[in-house]
Amino acid sequence: MPSPTTVSLDTLDAADDETFVAALADIYEHSPWVAEAVAAARPFGTLAALHDAMAAAVRAAGAERQRALLAAHPDLAGKAARAGALTAESTAEQASAGLDRLSDEEFAAFHRLNTAYRDRFGIPFIVCVRRHTKASILRQFERRLANDPTQEHATALDEVIRIAALRLDQRVAAADRLPLAGRLSTHVLDTHGGTPAAGIPLALYELSGDGARRLIVRAVTNRDGRTDQPLIGGRPVPIGLYELVFEVGAYFAGRGVTLADPPFIDQVPIRFAVGEAEGHYHVPLLVTPWSYATYRGS
Amino acid sequence: MPSPTTVSLDTLDAADDETFVAALADIYEHSPWVAEAVAAARPFGTLAALHDAMAAAVRAAGAERQRALLAAHPDLAGKAARAGALTAESTAEQASAGLDRLSDEEFAAFHRLNTAYRDRFGIPFIVCVRRHTKASILRQFERRLANDPTQEHATALDEVIRIAALRLDQRVAAADRLPLAGRLSTHVLDTHGGTPAAGIPLALYELSGDGARRLIVRAVTNRDGRTDQPLIGGRPVPIGLYELVFEVGAYFAGRGVTLADPPFIDQVPIRFAVGEAEGHYHVPLLVTPWSYATYRGS
Amino acid sequence: MPSPTTVSLDTLDAADDETFVAALADIYEHSPWVAEAVAAARPFGTLAALHDAMAAAVRAAGAERQRALLAAHPDLAGKAARAGALTAESTAEQASAGLDRLSDEEFAAFHRLNTAYRDRFGIPFIVCVRRHTKASILRQFERRLANDPTQEHATALDEVIRIAALRLDQRVAAADRLPLAGRLSTHVLDTHGGTPAAGIPLALYELSGDGARRLIVRAVTNRDGRTDQPLIGGRPVPIGLYELVFEVGAYFAGRGVTLADPPFIDQVPIRFAVGEAEGHYHVPLLVTPWSYATYRGS
Amino acid sequence: MPSPTTVSLDTLDAADDETFVAALADIYEHSPWVAEAVAAARPFGTLAALHDAMAAAVRAAGAERQRALLAAHPDLAGKAARAGALTAESTAEQASAGLDRLSDEEFAAFHRLNTAYRDRFGIPFIVCVRRHTKASILRQFERRLANDPTQEHATALDEVIRIAALRLDQRVAAADRLPLAGRLSTHVLDTHGGTPAAGIPLALYELSGDGARRLIVRAVTNRDGRTDQPLIGGRPVPIGLYELVFEVGAYFAGRGVTLADPPFIDQVPIRFAVGEAEGHYHVPLLVTPWSYATYRGS
Known part of the structure; x- marks a missing residue:
């Protein structure tokens, strides 16, 4: 669903420079x-061409500008x-990973890591939070603190581009x-009756380390x-x-199957991890009243 | 492991009446x-014969004595x-189902049900708690409140004998x-390597309704x-x-298998219910880094 | 793919009566x-309307004409x-079930059943062979010989319409x-590697009773x-x-997996039966070098 | 079941040398x-000690004696x-792998391989046939023809000792x-009913390459x-x-389950290979009317 400020590529390709820059300033x-x-490189014709440019x-800007x-x-x-005091984009992005709902302990943990990171690299810690959960952001933090500065500068730039x-x-x-x-989907097969299982309520939860x-x-x-709809898609x-x-x-009770009491x-419950934010995760359930199986499908 | 007060059947079969009755008074x-x-029916020779007698x-005692x-x-x-203020037996039994560790809400729920039951049937609610969890005791309570008094008298007697x-x-x-x-056991098969999975830590939890x-x-x-050892046995x-x-x-990491990150x-987690306290429940896990299956085995 | 004699419904709807009847005479x-x-009921507009008419x-014709x-x-x-000496349609239909490649024993069996059926019902045995294998035709034969004549007349008419x-x-x-x-399809998942299994050669066979x-x-x-393509479709x-x-x-060898020798x-081999000719049969394989599973999917 | 010529280790340990040697001459x-x-090293006390001696x-005999x-x-x-014209042992051993029931083509294949082997190594091809099927003997033949003579002399001696x-x-x-x-066993679980599947007829076949x-x-x-009993054991x-x-x-029909027709x-059918003659192969079947799974168990 386009947000109020959505603009078409055609319009941007045809606009004067000032309008173009204003639309994409942030x-x-x-x-x-x-x-x-x-x-000046317009028209781009495709979103991919605009993004690549x-x-x-x-990437071509000097070290100072990148910094x-x-x-x-x-x-x-x-x-x-x-x-x-954030931009609208940053506010929405941080909210997507629940960073706007931290407990005091979590806030303290982030504060400690932010400080350690700035002390070590002289820049704020940047990660594309829409690709992460709170737990994986913390894991990224720990890992990237171990990088050398050159590595980490490149990593931070990759995240900015993402x-x-x-x-x-x-x-x-x-x-x-x-x-x-990416995509996350499921499929429930009733291998007791040899049929798709219709009408099964299900819920998807994100688990934290705690x-x-x-x-x-x-x-x-x-x-x-x-x-x-896919559980997560688009x-x-x-x-x-x-x-x-x-x-x-x-x-099964509704199908008249005799069950234990x-x-x-x-x-x-099926517990699994996502490691590639752009991956396709299909997590089916094959189930009888006495058995079940799951696997990463396609 | 025999408790301090364990006595052999041979001893009981040979003892004088007073000793016999003292040993089995409660x-x-x-x-x-x-x-x-x-x-007077001694010797019994087997525990089964003693219990049956x-x-x-x-069951042969009059209604008044049963009551x-x-x-x-x-x-x-x-x-x-x-x-x-309970007998040692009752204390240990109630502890086995966690009835000695109730929250105030749970204590209030039991109190309410105890009162309703006494009001309806004129006796305390009796259930063989070693065959139950706290949740299933509460379920029994609700169900048995719907019995008619004759049915419920018989049910209570069955529980006393259990x-x-x-x-x-x-x-x-x-x-x-x-x-x-009964017995509850498990078995983990690594269907990635075609071998029993050794060294897998596991934990068994009892779940409450809440x-x-x-x-x-x-x-x-x-x-x-x-x-x-079986997870529950004997x-x-x-x-x-x-x-x-x-x-x-x-x-799997320890076996050098390349895993996602x-x-x-x-x-x-495998969630399942036990409905027969004397049943044999075998709950195996067949697992790879990308799939697993479970079933009620034997 | 239209055969040479294919004609469009629009053409038939617009043609004179003689042309229409000639095109659909058989x-x-x-x-x-x-x-x-x-x-005279033209135009039909849809194939379904033409078929239904x-x-x-x-079904409205008298008993004599039906007979x-x-x-x-x-x-x-x-x-x-x-x-x-068959019509082109009958020749192709009988070939589809292998009835043109019978052994002498099979030919004798069909001959015996044809004679028994004609003796009992006074008509030839009719079945929509494109919906059957040789084995299921023989099974139909045996079953329908047990019908009463009224039932069987109706069954034969149903088959003619099919x-x-x-x-x-x-x-x-x-x-x-x-x-x-109907449709018959498959899908191979490598649950050792957590990925679709590409490049697996497979073959579908029809099994006879013998x-x-x-x-x-x-x-x-x-x-x-x-x-x-589906293994069978369209x-x-x-x-x-x-x-x-x-x-x-x-x-698995090609993926560098260490296998037993x-x-x-x-x-x-997965052996299964089809009972509904218009059904959708999805028969997946989940496989590791040490295990596999199959089920009727969707 | 001891054959008529079985003798106890105690007897052998106590016998005179002549009797001992006569009993174990072949x-x-x-x-x-x-x-x-x-x-002279008697008494051995255990079969393992006798065999090892x-x-x-x-292994200590000179090259000439070994040859x-x-x-x-x-x-x-x-x-x-x-x-x-074989010893009784050799006759029974060769029969165990079906070598006494070869087709003319198979006999010719063995003859050709025997000749090639003798030409290359100057000894007959020796393999512990009780550990093999006909197909795996032929595979051994091909493989060992590629050995160098020293390797192959050692391999042949290992087989003699087996x-x-x-x-x-x-x-x-x-x-x-x-x-x-070794051992080969099975177990059938009915995951439709949550119970062991009793009364299932099954058959074990050995498959040949052809x-x-x-x-x-x-x-x-x-x-x-x-x-x-295990399907193969002892x-x-x-x-x-x-x-x-x-x-x-x-x-499933006998249990009143509604099945497709x-x-x-x-x-x-479950097709699998045995690679270790002394291995324990447990091949279970988990089955419903619409699905099944198998795996190497333990």
Whole structure:
């Protein structure tokens, strides 16, 4: 769904320089110079061409300019966020991973890591949060603190470009889309009756390291045993740990199957991790009242 | 392991009446008359014969005596329990189902049900708690409140005899054992490597209706992918809901298998219910880094 | 792919009566009167409407005319077939089930059943052979011999209409298709590697009662672990017994997986029956070098 | 079951040298000197000690004596076998792998390989046939023809010692047994009903490279879903390709399960290979009317 500020690529390709730059000024955080650098190369024709040109401009910029671009980013879950002083994009992005709902302990952990990172690398920690859960952001933090500065400068720049790609994909309407979307789907087969299992309620949760779980989506299987929409689709699947919970006891009872009392299998939890945000994850359930199986499908 | 008060059947068969009755006075709660009624029928030779004789004496006793026997039982999770005023047997039994560790809400629920039950049937609610979890006791409570008084009197007597059987089995050492023991076991097969999965840490939890879980036992699989001891054995498997959690990610990493980061399958929870306390429940796991299956085995 | 004699429904709807009847004269065996009976009802607009009208004309015809229609059919695998004296349609239909390649024993069996059927019902045995294998035709024969004459007359008429529907679907090109097509498909998942299994050679065989097998189709799985075309599609799946054989040993060896010598699992045969010719049969294989699973999917 | 010539180790340990040597003269083919060499080392006390002593004597003998021992063996499936001129042991051993029932083509193949082997190594081809099927013997033949003479001399000696171990295990009754026995077993679980599948007829076949199959054993599952005896036990499981065929359709029909007509799953063939003759192969079947799974169990 286009946000109010969506603009078509055709319009951008035809606009004067000022309009073009204004529309894309914050694709790279507080850095309109990136849009300026590519305005003359229009028309782009495809979103991919526009994105590649902007990314190339960033990679071709000198070390100082790149450093300024990195420095322009806010701390993750930092004081600016608490104070409401972020760009609209940054606010929405940090909220997507739950960084706007941290407990005091979590806030303290982020603060400690932010400080350690700035001390070591002289820039804020940047990660494309739409590709991550809170837990995987913390894991990234720990890992990247071990990088050497040159490695880490390159990694931070890669993340900036990933952030820009997602912003561009949301901002600009074009015939093509950037290949940013992963997918998470399921399928329930009733191997007791030899049929898709229709009408199974299910819920997808994100799990945190501390055992907490956050509901992502509820759905009910349709006649083909699938959900009408993918559980996650059209966007990256945040890297992290998930649990799918299927309510199968009522389904079998409703089909008149004689069950144990209480039913041997009732609620089936499947716990799995996503490691590639752009991957396709199909997690089916084959189930009888006495057995089940799951696997990474396709 | 015999408790300090264990006595052999041979000794009981040869003892004078007084000794015999003293040893078995509280097999039926506060009711030495049951032992008295069968003392003359000695020798029994087997535990089964002794138990059958005592149960027959109870069933043959008049309605008044049976009612007195029922009335002699304490409330479940009642004030007497809180005050430490139970027999040693009742104390241990109620603890086995966690009735000595109730939250205030749970205590209030038991109190309400105890009162409703007494109001309706004029006796305390009796259930063989070693065959149940807290959740299934509450379910029994609700169900049995719907019985008519004649039905419920018979049900209560059945439970009293079940309690007596378990007490007898613990108290008296004999060549035979009463058929009271269920079994819960597991087996982990690595279908990626075609071998039993050795060294897999696992934990068995009891789940409550409110989502809380209580650790029952931890174990590690041996060379055959099994645990050295059954997870529950030599006693009833309390009717209720369980979760077995297997730690498989480290196992595969330790075998040098290339895994996703984070591993697609790491911790595997299997949720299942036990409906027959004397049943044999074998709950195996067939697992690869990308798939798993479980079923009620044998 | 339209055969040379295909004609469009638009053409038929616009043609004079004579042309219309000539084009559809043998949709019902040697019975142009059926086309004649519906010519005035044009235009039909859809294939379904044309088929329904013709079927209604057959059902509305008197007993004598229906009996003549039934009698106009050749014996299955009879002398006329051996002598090459069938209509082109009947020849192709009987060949589809292998009735043109009978052993002498099979020919004798058909002859014996044809004679018994004619003696009992006074008409030839009619079955829509494109929906059957040789084995299921023989089974139909035995079952229908047990019908009473009224039942069997109705059954034979149903089969005649099924035959007509398939002929119409092949003869007439229209925007709609009659719902005659079943589908048989497969999918191979490598649950050792967590990926679709690409490049797996497989073969589908039809099994006879006597243990013989006839190759239906060979295929190789594509990048998604599926075959580019369904194994059977766009036509009924003949009722009968099948075996799918997958060559998985070379696949795992090719991925560098250490296998037993010889590999524990190499060739995987899956034997299954089709009972609904218009059904969708999806028969996946989940496989590691040490395990596999299959099920009726969707 | 001891054969008529079985003798106890105690008897052998106590006998005079002549009796001892006579009893074990043909443990090594036509080579009583091996028994002579160890007679003075008695008493052995265990079968393992006796076997180890005899094997050590063989390995310590000079090259000439070893070569004479190897040369004393008959050709596999050779003219001597056809003419009935083998020792009783060799006759029984060759029959165990079906070498007494070769087609003319197979006889010719063995003759050609025997000749090639003798030409290359100057000794007959020796293999412990009780550990092999006909197909795996032919595969061994091809492989070992590629060895260099020193390697192959050692390999042949290893096989001679394996043959001796099996002969000794059959000939001498002792408290211990040599670790020569593999095992092949199965278990059928009905995951539709959550119970072991009792009364399932099954058959084990050995498959040849040319597609032929030879029945090894038939059995019916007992109340626990297992067979009363292992399918192969107490002896090596011949290296080769097998098929287990389970008749499950009648089982589900007998339990009153509504099945497709014909049943989707009726006869289940499981094809697998044995690579370690002393291995334990457990090949279970988890089955519903619509799905099944198998794996190498333990």
